[in-house]
Amino acid sequence: MQLKQAKPWQVSHWLNTKNPITLENLLGKVVLLEVFQMLCPGCVSHALPQAMRVAQAFNAADIAVIGLHSVFEHHSAQGSKEALSAFLREYKIDFPVGIDAPATSGRLPQTMTSYGLQGTPTTILIDRRGNLRKQKFGFENDLVLGAEIMSLILESKESFNQTSPSGCDDIGCAIPTE
Template structure:
């Protein structure tokens, strides 16, 4: 008998940086997905969370593990909320993995952050090959332990034949959710 894990809610995204095509969790079934949730003005994200995510991308082969960033702004919206500021930040720090901007909700917390009941940033989401949320880690975690957790997800049975209904958490006001990802115009 196996533990029961919930399907990871789809990301609610207003814009993407470092990728030409929008990306959905749905489209990544069959791979392990690591999502680093951050704010560019969050010191722990800049010094620890994002470099660790970059190291995950360097350590595991891309056909097994995909690393995404999620810029979930819940404070100082005016100065870190823009795509231009985020692009400059990612460029200067040389973070090259795709980064989504968490769709604002008009109520402070952005939509994906709300859907996952996150406590703050940095938060790391580990999603298995069946699209299930296996770990949600707030704060810092040792590299060795993280490497071990991701490797476990890589090496376990990843048969994706079973149906795991897609969770829809993005707001109706999102006007382009028909591909699983909610893109605000």
């Protein structure tokens, strides 16, 4: 399977974090990016609660849960940073959420366009090395998503760690001689 690097996110503003977040900052962690709109029924009833469950169930050292508010309809009702901030407080969403940068041409926000998204909600998984591993429009079953996340956590955990036990390399671990 040919892996491709996840594209950078184009974010106009971040909420629930002091510093902007980039994919480069997240290398070494599996990333769950949940793309949503606050007026999207499937986002509110399924995708965002699922992202919150993922953030609670998995170790923060292994996975970063990030939201991306990507508005492509009803701009006047949900396009402001203040409205989104109130929404996040109301729904007790405390993971970082970026606001997708507005379209430069056309009507779709920049990250939505660069990823070729079909709509919201969209679940995106990125592995520890920054490769796009899943992009799914619509609802995903909790068990399926959990298994995929755990697979990505286990798949590259040992090989990504910069420090490995002495005597270990990509081929195996030799018994130390005394």
